[in-house]
Amino acid sequence: MALGQRRYQKKSFVIPKLQITSMMDMFTIILIFLLFSFSDNPEKLHIDKGLVLPKSASQMDCEKNITVSLSLDCLKIGDEHIANIHQGIIQGFDSQYPEHSTLYKKLIAVRHDLEQTNADEKLSINIFCDHRLPYKTIHQVIKISGMAGFPHFQFAVLKNQEGGAL
Secondary structure (H helix, E strand, O other): OHHHHHHHOOOOOOOOOOOOHHHHHHHHHHHHHHHHHOOOOOOOOOOOOOOOOOEEOOOOOOOOOEEEEEOOOEEEEOOEEEEEEEOOEEOOOOOOOHHHOHHHHHHHHHHHHHHHHOOOOOOEEEEEEOOOOOHHHHHHHHHHHHHOOOOEEEEOOEEOOOOOOO
């Protein structure tokens, strides 16, 4: 009988202790990640006055890259004037020898400077292009940029007000 009674004895209930040390470590790591991921200062991009960008419902954010601006009358890298554009033709561009163009030489110099300072970063270009320019002009810039070692592009667009959010 002694053995049978032991089986039916009630064990006293012990409240388990909650160990929050590892949970606090996890929340701290998540908090730090979120603080570094979200910026209260979004990227500010300068658009030239005569430049009319196309509209889109794209939702991809732009990255910090080299900015190439194509308006109806000029081609710029950043704020530096590279070439004039007249009736969709880049002045000083020879389709037979694109590597002799001013744009190519400037992009090679920029790539060389970037490779010395930030060797691990992806080389890419943000293109601000007036939607009234012919495709041939845009294609020339893309071709020269690729030849100069910038194979990745992002085109700047305006938020489409009719449908979709940017």
